[in-house]
Amino acid sequence: MKILVTGGAGFIGSHVVDAYVAAGHEVAVIDNLATGNEHNLNRDAQMHRLDLRDPAEVASVVSSFKPDVVNHHAAQAEVPKSVADPAFDAQVNLIGGINLLKASVDNGVRKLIFISTGGALYGEPDIVPCDEDHPVRPLSPYGTSKFCFEQYLGTFKRTFGLDFTVLRYANIYGPRQDFQSEEGRVIAIFASRMIAGKPVTIDGDGEQSRDMLYVGDVATANLAALDRGSNGTYHVSSGFDVTINELFRKLAILTGYKQQPSHGPRRRGDVYRIALDNTRAQRELGWQPAVSLEEGLSSTVDYFRQRVAAPSA
Numbered sequence: 001m002k003i004l005v006t007g008g009a010g011f012i013g014s015h016v017v018d019a020y021v022a023a024g025h026e027v028a029v030i031d032n033l034a035t036g037n038e039h040n041l042n043r044d045a046q047m048h049r050l051d052l053r054d055p056a057e058v059a060s061v062v063s064s065f066k067p068d069v070v071n072h073h074a075a076q077a078e079v080p081k082s083v084a085d086p087a088f089d090a091q092v093n094l095i096g097g098i099n100l101l102k103a104s105v106d107n108g109v110r111k112l113i114f115i116s117t118g119g120a121l122y123g124e125p126d127i128v129p130c131d132e133d134h135p136v137r138p139l140s141p142y143g144t145s146k147f148c149f150e151q152y153l154g155t156f157k158r159t160f161g162l163d164f165t166v167l168r169y170a171n172i173y174g175p176r177q178d179f180q181s182e183e184g185r186v187i188a189i190f191a192s193r194m195i196a197g198k199p200v201t202i203d204g205d206g207e208q209s210r211d212m213l214y215v216g217d218v219a220t221a222n223l224a225a226l227d228r229g230s231n232g233t234y235h236v237s238s239g240f241d242v243t244i245n246e247l248f249r250k251l252a253i254l255t256g257y258k259q260q261p262s263h264g265p266r267r268r269g270d271v272y273r274i275a276l277d278n279t280r281a282q283r284e285l286g287w288q289p290a291v292s293l294e295e296g297l298s299s300t301v302d303y304f305r306q307r308v309a310a311p312s313a
């Protein structure tokens with residue numbers, strides 16, 4: 001099938017492109033390389049370097065490629081940036097996304113797979129792990145723009161008949177993750193600093209916890225969503241939480257890191273404990289995670305070892 005992946009040069013989107021190409025699909029990518037990297041791009045995918053906020057350019061790619069499915073990963077994906085500049089967040093995550101929706105209905109796209117967030121939607125959850133029906137009360141403009149776009153999908157389904165699947169991700173980690181971004185993710189930062197022998201700082205007491213999922217498992221969820229889960233919303237998650245202190249200990253063993261961490265202030269607005277129940281995805285998408293935390297961390301450390309040894313690769 002023909003699949004258009006937005007954000008296909010980014011961390012997660014590039015793994016999804018690889019999985020689609022490996023499964024024999026024809027793939028085109030839209031990415032403006034705001035945070036993505038050309039090195040991530042699969043050579044067998046057609047690249048269109050453009051900004052989703054430009055409706056004419058988006059329409060031109062969709063009408064010439066004529067995808068069966070659009071997989072929408074591109075986003076302003078950083079929580080602190082959304083707090084600092086909520087209007088920019090909404091321009092990319094809402095207006096950019098709406099341009100893509102409009103071009104999709106105008107060109108007979110069958111389905112749009114939208115990548116939302118589980119970690120930034122529920123605030124401090126009432127129960128852990130929480131399921132997809134948990135009340136939504138985002139703490140950041142990023143969480144709000146993601147949830148708002150989910151509502152547009154319902155409208156476009158009811159009014160124009162465009163099928164959708166929403167995948168609400170947990171905290172994703174693995175090769176190609178940017179450890180230098182403003183909100184570089186915890187595993188990428190710890191692993192790269194430990195390998196380089198640099199000091200590591202844990203925010204707060206480190207007993208806060210997250211649901212961590214390996215990026216290879218995210219790719220298989222996106223394969224499952226091509227044919228299943230029409231008009232449904234699913235957690236793509238491990239289903240359990242791990243504390244930041246546990247992650248530190250596991251990564252220290254894998255990297256041979258002997259230094260003690262220092263502790264900084266707890267980050268304002270951070271959720272303390274969260275995990276996302278993935279029972280619905282198991283039942284309706286036929287998907288479940290296959291990579292254990294130990295295996296995923298080990299592959300990630302291997303990747304960052306190579307990056308630290310050859311930073312430009």
Ligand SMILES: NC(=O)c1ccc[n+]([C@@H]2O[C@H](COP(=O)([O-])OP(=O)(O)OC[C@H]3O[C@@H](n4cnc5c(N)ncnc54)[C@H](O)[C@@H]3O)[C@@H](O)[C@H]2O)c1
Nearest residue numbers: 007010011012031032033034035036051052074075169172
């Ligand atoms: N990383 C996580 O833990 C996580 C968790 C929940 C949800 N998500 C979601 O997954 C998706 C991918 O996130 P990621 O971590 O790979 O981040 P990323 O920054 O690596 O990927 C985002 C991609 O979108 C592109 N992009 C940004 N603005 C664009 C625009 N205006 N036009 C075209 N392309 C644009 C970037 O260049 C980049 O390649 C995002 O939608 C994000 O919100 C990520």
